[in-house]
Ligand code: SF4
């Protein structure tokens with residue numbers, strides 16, 4: 001089959017991952033997400049467009065990037081390099097890797113986001129075909145939110161299925177039912193986040209309602225898909241025992257019988273700084289399974305398998 005010509009905006013392809021679905025996975029990270037979770041460990045995934053990240057620790061403050069950008073997108077603001085991404089024409093447009101990146105003598109700048117074809121991704125994925133076949137692993141679409149680039153996601157999933165590769169998605173579930181239903185046709189497993197049981201609280205920290213998310217989760221379960229709901233447990237947001245009871249109710253409404261609890265951590269903090277963004281959880285302690293035993297027990301007491 002001749003290769004297609006569509007492009008997807010991808011910001012990473014990670015091989016040998018063991019945390020993103022069964023066994024060993026290759027994870028393809030899609031750029032762009034409809035949610036804006038303030039605790040997101042991949043803040044570079046949220047904007048659909050290419051972004052330039054600046055590493056303060058490597059910077060020599062020579063201002064070469066400021067002087068070389070043809071669109072005046074790079075500025076030195078009070079000793080910090082800031083990129084106005086609305087002005088940036090993007091690496092691959094102003095030059096192959098981005099003039100600012102190419103000219104930086106300290107390798108302090110890097111681009112997040114690259115247009116890739118399905119064939120380019122498949123070339124990487126196929127390098128590990130023997131591992132998937134031996135171990136039962138496969139490929140996980142992550143992000144960001146892959147359903148924001150539905151046609152590209154479907155093309156990629158079709159190519160994976162044509163090679164008999166196990167497919168999974170890490171999804172927010174926030175997509176129109178029509179798109180969601182088309183994408184999941186080619187998926188073996190959905191790792192499906194649920195951020196808050198209460199709609200107003202969900203909107204408060206993610207910018208969107210949980211209603212379409214729960215509807216899509218219910219649809220996927222009723223369609224017989226393997227769905228693993230996952231709950232990022234965030235301090236002072238969704239970690240009270242009343243919250244656990246609220247989640248139990250929602251999970252029962254959609255027909256889920258299990259949930260994975262993901263205790264809050266600060267893994268993404270440095271990336272917020274590199275994007276010139278504030279991080280809302282600097283002084284918030286990470287959670288550990290032992291902090292959440294009572295929380296976990298409420299699910300178990302209500303017939304929902306809850307694990308870490
Ligand atoms: S990638 Fe090109 S347009 Fe964008 S900030 Fe760098 S030099 Fe400027």
Ligand code: SF4
Nearest residue numbers: 059060062063065104
């Ligand atoms: S070119 Fe590189 S080292 Fe020089 S100011 Fe820009 S980011 Fe810093």
